[in-house]
Amino acid sequence: MKSYCILFALILSSLGHSVIAQEYNIVIKGGHVIDAKNNIDSVMDVAIKDGKIAEVAKNIDAKKAVQMVDAKGLYVTPGLIDIHGHVFAGTEPRHAYSNGFNALPPDGFTFRVGVTTIVDCGGSGWKSFPTFKENIVDRSETRVLAFLNIVGEGMRGGTYEQDTHDMDSKLSANVARQYPQDIVGFKVAHYNGPEWTPVDRAVEAGNMADLPVIIDFGGSNPPLSIEELYMKHLRPGDIYTHAFGQLDSREAIVDLKTKKVKPFVLEAQKRGIIFDVGYGGISFAYSQAIPALKDGFYPNTISTDLHTGSMNNAMKDMLNVMSKFMLMGMDLTEVIAASTWHPAKAIKRENLGNLSVGAPADVILLEVMEGNFGFFDYTGYKMEGNKKLECELTIRDGKIVYDLNGIADPIVVR
Amino acid sequence: MKSYYLFVLIVLIFGNHLAAQEYNIVIKGGHVIDAKNNIDAVMDVAIKDGKIAKVAKTIETKQAVQVVDAQGFYVTPGIIDIHAHVFAGTVPDHYLANSFSALPADGFTFRVGVTTVVDCGDAGWKTFPTFKENIIDRSKTRVLSFLNIVGEGMRGGAYEQDTSDMDAKLSANAANRFKEYIVGFKVAHYEEASWIPVDRAVEAGELAGGIPVIVDFGGDDSHPPLSIEKLFFDHLRPGDIYTHVYTELDRRDPIVDTKSRQLKPFVKKARERGIIFDVGYGGASFDYGQAIPATKAGLYPTTISTDLHTGSMNSAMKDMPNLMSTFLTLGMQLPEVVKASTWAPAKAIKREELGNLSEGSPADVAVFNLRQGDFGFWDRKGKKLIGNQRFECEMTIRDGKIVYDLNGIADPIVVH
Numbered sequence: 001m002k003s004y005c006i007l008f009a010l011i012l013s014s015l016g017h018s019v020i021a022q023e024y025n026i027v028i029k030g031g032h033v034i035d036a037k038n039n040i041d042s043v044m045d046v047a048i049k050d051g052k053i054a055e056v057a058k059n060i061d062a063k064k065a066v067q068m069v070d071a072k073g074l075y076v077t078p079g080l081i082d083i084h085g086h087v088f089a090g091t092e093p094r095h096a097y098s099n100g101f102n103a104l105p106p107d108g109f110t111f112r113v114g115v116t117t118i119v120d121c122g123g124s125g126w127k128s129f130p131t132f133k134e135n136i137v138d139r140s141e142t143r144v145l146a147f148l149n150i151v152g153e154g155m156r157g158g159t160y161e162q163d164t165h166d167m168d169s170k171l172s173a174n175v176a177r178q179y180p181q182d183i184v185g186f187k188v189a190h191y192n193g194p195e196w197t198p199v200d201r202a203v204e205a206g207n208m209a210d211l212p213v214i215i216d217f218g219g220s221n222p223p224l225s226i227e228e229l230y231m232k233h234l235r236p237g238d239i240y241t242h243a244f245g246q247l248d249s250r251e252a253i254v255d256l257k258t259k260k261v262k263p264f265v266l267e268a269q270k271r272g273i274i275f276d277v278g279y280g281g282i283s284f285a286y287s288q289a290i291p292a293l294k295d296g297f298y299p300n301t302i303s304t305d306l307h308t309g310s311m312n313n314a315m316k317d318m319l320n321v322m323s324k325f326m327l328m329g330m331d332l333t334e335v336i337a338a339s340t341w342h343p344a345k346a347i348k349r350e351n352l353g354n355l356s357v358g359a360p361a362d363v364i365l366l367e368v369m370e371g372n373f374g375f376f377d378y379t380g381y382k383m384e385g386n387k388k389l390e391c392e393l394t395i396r397d398g399k400i401v402y403d404l405n406g407i408a409d410p411i412v413v414r
Numbered sequence: 415m416k417s418y419y420l421f422v423l424i425v426l427i428f429g430n431h432l433a434a435q436e437y438n439i440v441i442k443g444g445h446v447i448d449a450k451n452n453i454d455a456v457m458d459v460a461i462k463d464g465k466i467a468k469v470a471k472t473i474e475t476k477q478a479v480q481v482v483d484a485q486g487f488y489v490t491p492g493i494i495d496i497h498a499h500v501f502a503g504t505v506p507d508h509y510l511a512n513s514f515s516a517l518p519a520d521g522f523t524f525r526v527g528v529t530t531v532v533d534c535g536d537a538g539w540k541t542f543p544t545f546k547e548n549i550i551d552r553s554k555t556r557v558l559s560f561l562n563i564v565g566e567g568m569r570g571g572a573y574e575q576d577t578s579d580m581d582a583k584l585s586a587n588a589a590n591r592f593k594e595y596i597v598g599f600k601v602a603h604y605e606e607a608s609w610i611p612v613d614r615a616v617e618a619g620e621l622a623g624g625i626p627v628i629v630d631f632g633g634d635d636s637h638p639p640l641s642i643e644k645l646f647f648d649h650l651r652p653g654d655i656y657t658h659v660y661t662e663l664d665r666r667d668p669i670v671d672t673k674s675r676q677l678k679p680f681v682k683k684a685r686e687r688g689i690i691f692d693v694g695y696g697g698a699s700f701d702y703g704q705a706i707p708a709t710k711a712g713l714y715p716t717t718i719s720t721d722l723h724t725g726s727m728n729s730a731m732k733d734m735p736n737l738m739s740t741f742l743t744l745g746m747q748l749p750e751v752v753k754a755s756t757w758a759p760a761k762a763i764k765r766e767e768l769g770n771l772s773e774g775s776p777a778d779v780a781v782f783n784l785r786q787g788d789f790g791f792w793d794r795k796g797k798k799l800i801g802n803q804r805f806e807c808e809m810t811i812r813d814g815k816i817v818y819d820l821n822g823i824a825d826p827i828v829v830h
Contacts, residue, residue: 089518091503091548101552104521105502105514111728135504139514312524312818313829374821382822402728405790406798413729 023064024049025398026408031071031365035078036337037344037354046076048361051398056355067400069408071365074392077336078353079116079362081343082318084214084241084278084303085109087144088123088132088154096157097123098149099131102307106142109306111402113317114391116362117143117352121214121241121278121305122187125154126168126175129183137182141401143362145347146179147187147214148172150202161190167201173208183209184347185239189216192249194224199233206235212346214239214276219249226251227264236272239346242283243275243299244292252288259291266297274346277325279315280305286381293328301343302335314378319366319389324375327385332368361398365407366391436477437462438814439824444484444781448491449753450760450770459489461777464814469771480816482824484781487808490752491769492529492778493734494759497628497657497694497719498522500557501536501545501567509570510536512544515724519555522722524818526733527780527807530556530768532759534628534657534694534721535600538567539581539588542596550595554817556778558763559592560600560628561585563615574603580614586621597763598626598655605634612649619651625764628655628692633665642667643680652688655762658699659691659715660708670707677711685713690762695731696721702797709744717759718751730794735782735805740791743801748784777814781823782807 026048033044033056045060046053062068087106090099097103106118124132129148137144149155152166160166176183186202186209202213215238217229230240246252253265253275269275277284277299302325304310304318315321322335330338344353351359367390376382394402399414439461446457446469458473459466475481500519503512510516519531537545537559545567550557562568565579573579589596599615599622615627629650633639646656662668669681685691693700693715718737720726731737738751746754760769767775785804792798810818815830 089502089504091512099504101518101548104518105724107724108517108521108727112732135514308518308520311521316525316820372821374823376819376822376827380822380827382827403792404732405788406792406796407790411792411796411798 022066024054025065026067026069026395026400027060027062027065028069028071028076028363028365029062031074031076033076033355034333034336035355036333036341038356040355041333046355046363048363048395048398051361053355053357053359053361055357067408067410067412069365069393075332075366075368077364077366078340078355079364079394079396080114080318080339081117081353082115082303082306083119083301083343083347084121084276084305085118086123086305086307087118087120087136090135094157096155097307098128098154098156099135102309104306104308104311106136106140106144109311109317110142111394111396112391113319114364114366114394115142115318116364116394116396117145119145119147119184119347121147122149122155122189125149125152126172127152128154129175129179133179133182141396143396145184146182147185148176148183149187149189150198150205155189162192164195164197167198169201169204169208172205176205176209176211183211184349185212185214187214187216189218191218192220194220196233199229203233203235203238206238211348212237212239214241216241216278217250219247221249223249223251226253230264230268230271230273234273237274239274239276239301241276241278241303242280243277244285244289245283246285246288247282254288254291261292261295261297269297269300274300276301277303277321278305279303279310279321280307281309281313281315282378284314284377285379286377286383289328293330298330298334299325299338301346302338303343314376319391320375323373323385323388324383326387327375327383361395363395364391365393435479437467438478439480439482439811439816440473440475440478441482441484441489441779441781442475444487444489446489446771447749447752448771449749449757451772453771454749459771459779461779461811461814464777466771466773466775466777468773480824480826480828482781482809484823488782488784490780490782491756491771492780492810492812493527493755494530494769495528495719495722495734496532496717496759496763497534497692497721498531499536499721499723500531500533500549503548507570509568510723511541511567511569512548517722517724517727519549519553519557522727522733523555524810524812525807526735527782527810528555528734529778529780529810529812530558532558532560532597532763534560535562535602536568538562538565539585540565541567542588542592546592546595554812556812558597559595560598561589561596562600562602563611563618568602575605577610580611582614582617582621585618589618589622589625597765598628600628600630602630602632604632607637607640609640609649612645616649616651616654626653626655626762628657630657630694631666633663635665639665639667642669646680646684646689647687650689653690655690655692657692657694657719658696658721659693660701660705661699662701662704663698668704669713670704675707677708677713681713685716690716692717693719693737694721695719695726695737696723697725697729697731698794700730700793701795702793702799705744709746714741714746714750715754717762718754719759730792735807736791739789739801739804742803743791743799777811779811780807781809
């Protein structure tokens, strides 16, 4: 191993930029590639050069690469895209998910579980986005994007999120247009009351900036109609998160008596409404998800709703949530699609979530572990399964950023 | 799983009379390793009111609110990581002191069995109140502190070279004021060939009633390194801690001679004298070139610790179980690995109520699965050892409450 390292260091130092002399920076050999966009589901090699996917083919010569990764027995997929995270970590007292203590810095919760892109889901609003960009987007190794909260103050908690005066479509759209590389849509969340104002303002901002909205439907007593939400207020391409939540203050997608998915929910999905998991602390219940999946209703996108309250609980991380959906009946390729290509399309970042030649080289290696595993939800209901996903290696923009067991040769992690 | 609802019902009906149940939690059938009490056998563990209530061959589970099935797993005291950087914050250009290179503790502890972390010098006497307010008081993890001998703490750059900000008396004052949290003093990153930082820290340790110092021995490539033999025998006291023990850097005197690859003879004598050798793995502070010859010569670490920060979390280091597995692979016996991660660090920081499962101790407990397979453990230079065992945390209990449950082995499953 040592000789490899010395050799590698020598090559780097003597040739500098002429590493380009090597045809590829990385070749991943012998893994089972799953790439939903390109309909690949077979054993293939993947070559990376200058941060981009250079080639996906049956046999690529590893001698042409600076680093070789042995992926035999592993799955090779695009880097996971988690469209519902809370990563506006900060120390402002009483600021909840907006530069406060409930949010988490992304890098410690992403690469180790195969996530290369995370979308902060409404932590910042138009007023606080510049701080979010400076503190989080620009400092993270993870690709961090944002759904801008329709509330100008962002997800500060409590009464701030009830202030309809601070839900300004025009200013929100302005900021989204000012940061098109970072902002992918608008978030509505935590609003309590029978008004449609927050949803309608977000959609209005979405129309102005040509971006989707993502809805945490808050609460109301009696609950607002989700049918009305899907059919009258949202547009095709808009996202309904916490799809499998079951709370008294919110209408559920599965009828609690018949245990069937409400017919209009299926219609809404056909209409183009995107159903997102947004697992979180209390936003996923098996009592919704099991009957829904039995009915053939699968989420369009799998996401975590990562924050301090969900990280150590039933949710844990993206791979744990993906493993649950495998256990409930989705197959591996569907789970991967819902965690890569589908979220990429949902946030209109079709350069991500795929392994097309020329795409940013965000690539991961997954192992499907065999054993006895338990997957519980926040109510304590547990399903037993015999498969669980584990991340072996993560590549972001063509650089290895995580290597669990040292399967790269030489082992160099940036 | 209807039992969950039953549990809720019980709570609703009986409220505080849960005390009617003899135990809050009984952990059944696990292999208990408790170095303080010389236990290395299959035992049950009962917890009540946040404390260890009983450790015995068979404990009746009918009397427990929650039962944990630990068959096939190891049950240990909660892991104590005495070298971490958790003063997370957003102050620009503040390195590990209320800034971006440090991490919030709770996302890096319970999921890997750690119940206590000692922040290793991020805060100095000037910044400790902010550290307490932002981190200690808000974390579910038990967070303690080695106070930096630098008043500004680990701000980086020139701040850490300022000997006029290394005040033994003021540092000791702060330590005396916050006795519950401050367990010693840290020296780190000092570049000049001067003994001032070490001597000031030791002086502070004496002024604060004989608490230890932990030394990152710094150094700089512009001058020959200071002698670690002098450090161990002339400057430190028995009970003081030498961290980054397996480092190999040009600027630092290593424990293994880089030519002969032999452990220097005085190192074992230093251990006999009472110097504590701590891993402090970090980003560039562990090298198999040191660790393999040293452990072959019998110099296993007294304490295993991570030096957790943004630069180490995703690299060779990863987390405590990864390091514990690394030392298993290096030939350390499993009970010794657990001891070096529980009871030994508890003693090093003089918190002997922690790191053990004695009756009456705070119920910080970890349950580990020892996975079998082919695993790779590599260092920052890319050298890899192949091992066939890897620790994985199944469950973590802090002060008698389940705070992490990987596979839902508790019944009913309730995570706080």
